[in-house]
Amino acid sequence: MANERKARAGGTAVTDQEALDFHSQGRPGKLEITPTKPMATQRDLSLAYSPGVAVPVKAIAADPATAYDYTTRGNMVAVISNGTAILGLGNLGALASKPVMEGKSVLFKRFADVDSIDLEVDTEDADTFINCVRYLGPSFGGINLEDIKAPECFIIEQKLREIMDIPVFHDDQHGTAIIATAGLINALELTGRDLKTTRLVCNGAGAAAIACVELIKSLGFAPENVIMCDTKGVIYQGRTEGMNQWKSAHAAKTDRRTLEEAMDGADVVLGLSQKGAFSEAMIRSMAPRPIIFAMANPDPEITPEEVASIRDDAIMATGRSDYPNQVNNVLCFPYMFRGALDVRASTINEEMKIAAARALASLAKEDVPDDVAAAYQGNRPRFGAQYIIPVPFDPRLISSIPVAVAKAAMESGVAQKPITDLAAYGHQLSMRRDPIASTLARIYERVRLAPKRIVFTEGEEVPMMRSALAYANQKLGTALLLGREDRMRETAAREGIDLDRPGIKLVNARISDRTGAYTDYLYARLQREGYLFRDAQRLINNDRNHFAACMVALGDADGMVTGITRNYSTALDDVRRCIDAKPGHRVIGVSIALCRGRTVLVADTAVHDMPSSEELADIAVEAAGLARRLGYVPRVAMLAYSTFGHPQGERSERVREAVKILDRRRVDFEYDGEMAADVALNMKVMEQYPFCRLSGPATVLVMPAFHSASISTKMLQELGGATIIGPLLVGLDKSVQIVSLTAKDSEIVNMAALAAYNAG
Numbered sequence: 001m002a003n004e005r006k007a008r009a010g011g012t013a014v015t016d017q018e019a020l021d022f023h024s025q026g027r028p029g030k031l032e033i034t035p036t037k038p039m040a041t042q043r044d045l046s047l048a049y050s051p052g053v054a055v056p057v058k059a060i061a062a063d064p065a066t067a068y069d070y071t072t073r074g075n076m077v078a079v080i081s082n083g084t085a086i087l088g089l090g091n092l093g094a095l096a097s098k099p100v101m102e103g104k105s106v107l108f109k110r111f112a113d114v115d116s117i118d119l120e121v122d123t124e125d126a127d128t129f130i131n132c133v134r135y136l137g138p139s140f141g142g143i144n145l146e147d148i149k150a151p152e153c154f155i156i157e158q159k160l161r162e163i164m165d166i167p168v169f170h171d172d173q174h175g176t177a178i179i180a181t182a183g184l185i186n187a188l189e190l191t192g193r194d195l196k197t198t199r200l201v202c203n204g205a206g207a208a209a210i211a212c213v214e215l216i217k218s219l220g221f222a223p224e225n226v227i228m229c230d231t232k233g234v235i236y237q238g239r240t241e242g243m244n245q246w247k248s249a250h251a252a253k254t255d256r257r258t259l260e261e262a263m264d265g266a267d268v269v270l271g272l273s274q275k276g277a278f279s280e281a282m283i284r285s286m287a288p289r290p291i292i293f294a295m296a297n298p299d300p301e302i303t304p305e306e307v308a309s310i311r312d313d314a315i316m317a318t319g320r321s322d323y324p325n326q327v328n329n330v331l332c333f334p335y336m337f338r339g340a341l342d343v344r345a346s347t348i349n350e351e352m353k354i355a356a357a358r359a360l361a362s363l364a365k366e367d368v369p370d371d372v373a374a375a376y377q378g379n380r381p382r383f384g385a386q387y388i389i390p391v392p393f394d395p396r397l398i399s400s401i402p403v404a405v406a407k408a409a410m411e412s413g414v415a416q417k418p419i420t421d422l423a424a425y426g427h428q429l430s431m432r433r434d435p436i437a438s439t440l441a442r443i444y445e446r447v448r449l450a451p452k453r454i455v456f457t458e459g460e461e462v463p464m465m466r467s468a469l470a471y472a473n474q475k476l477g478t479a480l481l482l483g484r485e486d487r488m489r490e491t492a493a494r495e496g497i498d499l500d501r502p503g504i505k506l507v508n509a510r511i512s513d514r515t516g517a518y519t520d521y522l523y524a525r526l527q528r529e530g531y532l533f534r535d536a537q538r539l540i541n542n543d544r545n546h547f548a549a550c551m552v553a554l555g556d557a558d559g560m561v562t563g564i565t566r567n568y569s570t571a572l573d574d575v576r577r578c579i580d581a582k583p584g585h586r587v588i589g590v591s592i593a594l595c596r597g598r599t600v601l602v603a604d605t606a607v608h609d610m611p612s613s614e615e616l617a618d619i620a621v622e623a624a625g626l627a628r629r630l631g632y633v634p635r636v637a638m639l640a641y642s643t644f645g646h647p648q649g650e651r652s653e654r655v656r657e658a659v660k661i662l663d664r665r666r667v668d669f670e671y672d673g674e675m676a677a678d679v680a681l682n683m684k685v686m687e688q689y690p691f692c693r694l695s696g697p698a699t700v701l702v703m704p705a706f707h708s709a710s711i712s713t714k715m716l717q718e719l720g721g722a723t724i725i726g727p728l729l730v731g732l733d734k735s736v737q738i739v740s741l742t743a744k745d746s747e748i749v750n751m752a753a754l755a756a757y758n759a760g
């Protein structure tokens, strides 16, 4: 069954069903287009469309370069394919390539803040393809060709490069060549090899393979030491079958004829062919300390496990993210275009490619700072056989690779808009990083290092089951699904969810031998609040929130997640009957708002209706603590409708008093107020108040009351397009997170991960 097939990914296994659900949930696919200008009033319409739009039209007609000032062109790349070589899956057509192309577009945005759109062109004919793409130049700042098979890809790319005045880059050729070269430079250094005498075999003679061999030779590999193979075996001088001019250029003078013969004694083998193309015997026959890059996707030519079972002296890389040393063009194309677009390069030349390869190679040798270690599952990697290139989540990539590319473009004379201050450029680049993705990645990695048992309280509900599965699959710990086992199994069978996989445990409250202990515990807490023993018994037997919260309170679980069947405040009341605030802390709700590359924490979005000044000060302390734990520098703005005393009012007075309380407590974070939201978030407005003690825009917004917190976050979400995570419950003695009634499985997993993270 489809859902039973599992593929390793992201350090974990994902099922086919999960992959399909991921793509179909919500708005199908992985991309949407968001306007960047308001389009709300008659005036907006007049500016954006007729008559206002005529002005930039005339400006661009008079000076085409101004298109970069008035349109999206300068930050927009098209990912274009005809689906003739989709990953290593072969020629499955333009339409079937769309998920990969959408994926590449998303990676452009996620890793380098390049806007991108996928275009699938339904033709296998090179001339027709060229004629389609050649006229698209005005729309884009660059063209990323993808998954077009050889040899047509060479003709297509070459012709488009000649006739278009923007960078045209075939990712499978050059992206792959750059990252493979980067990895190879380091692997050669680690094995003490000289590239002039190293013997290399490349299996595959298509887009990726030809480009890799060309770049490697241009680095200094001796052509006589390089053998290419394809489906017909060794490409030797004089061979006629299955040849083309690109293969002929690399035909070797050799009497070896098969891949087996070619690999015998080889120092390096590059796999850019197909799953399973390397046998154990071939690997065994290689030279000592062999370098094996099995780069076919999604399944490599040979797996690292297979290689490890034969020999322990190999440096092994694959194209996948679930093994060490991922040699994949995702490490290149986002940053290559970022640098090229930023200097408005007319093309991507050899100098830029080699600069990117060298920058990637040297990044792997640099010491890994703390915030980067998180991207490596908390294990600080050290340059060596298991770490020859950075991982795609390495946050340093965005601030280093584009700088190297831009510099090379300027030095080689193809930059039309040179950058004078490269150091400042590097700093600006780091601001383009998507902060929450890094934050979540860090949280996930920390949890993986210390996995936790999390109760998925509404275990009979499908989103809870799916998220429990994802939690277990991602190796975050044990997912304890709470519910009636027969019901859960029935639903799971219907939905194709495998509840028997490692990391999932079903907890049936009705037959649990812990109900007695939980009832005693709850009764002891509630007996002086009007509850009889049988009331406590009923709550434990009939109510999953109480049962789950007692599991956590008595140490049978590390945390819990709930919320899809009860509204937030009811679920919170249930939990609070079982769990107190941490001594010296106040329980509050903090929402994380992510909007246009900015992250702010908003508090209290869950608990205090109309906080007193003392409570506002506590909220500031709790929220600042969470900000720190998430890796943000807390700069707390105590918000009101007034700013520093104007206009006067009773509510603002309460906020002002909270600031004085924080002064008296001598807290160890920046705070100030009362201030309006624009003062807190906009440095230009803040400059009107030179005495303001915040050193930059606020990262934590403490709202004067629950209603303003709730209203503003919901408005941000609905009108501002912000992503809101939370409210996260902070300050409880045990780790509990409550999701919204409409939470999707991905949100539930995030909250479960946060519960696990907070559980210590």
Ligand SMILES: NC(=O)C1=CN([C@@H]2O[C@H](COP(=O)(O)OP(=O)(O)OC[C@H]3O[C@@H](n4cnc5c(N)ncnc54)[C@H](OP(=O)(O)O)[C@@H]3O)[C@@H](O)[C@H]2O)C=CC1
Pocket: 084, 085, 086, 087, 088, 089, 147, 148, 149, 150, 171, 172, 173, 176, 203, 204, 205, 206, 207, 208, 209, 229, 230, 231, 232, 242, 271, 272, 273, 274, 275, 277, 295, 296, 297, 298, 318, 319, 327, 328, 329, 330
């Ligand atoms: N890790 C990464 O970043 C990347 C990996 N790749 C992977 O490289 C592979 C090739 O992609 P691409 O170059 O775009 O595709 P192409 O269609 O352009 O080329 C495929 C090449 O592989 C050869 N080939 C196929 N099967 C075998 C085999 N069993 N033994 C020897 N040669 C074989 C073909 O030989 P023939 O010429 O005889 O038909 C052809 O030369 C794919 O698996 C792809 O996923 C590609 C790009 C990036």
Ligand SMILES: CC(=O)C(=O)O
Pocket: 086, 087, 088, 147, 171, 172, 296, 297, 319, 328, 329, 330
């Ligand atoms: C990674 C990639 O682009 C491929 O395998 O085709």
Ligand SMILES: [Mg+2]
Pocket: 087, 146, 147, 171, 172
């Ligand atoms: Mg590809």
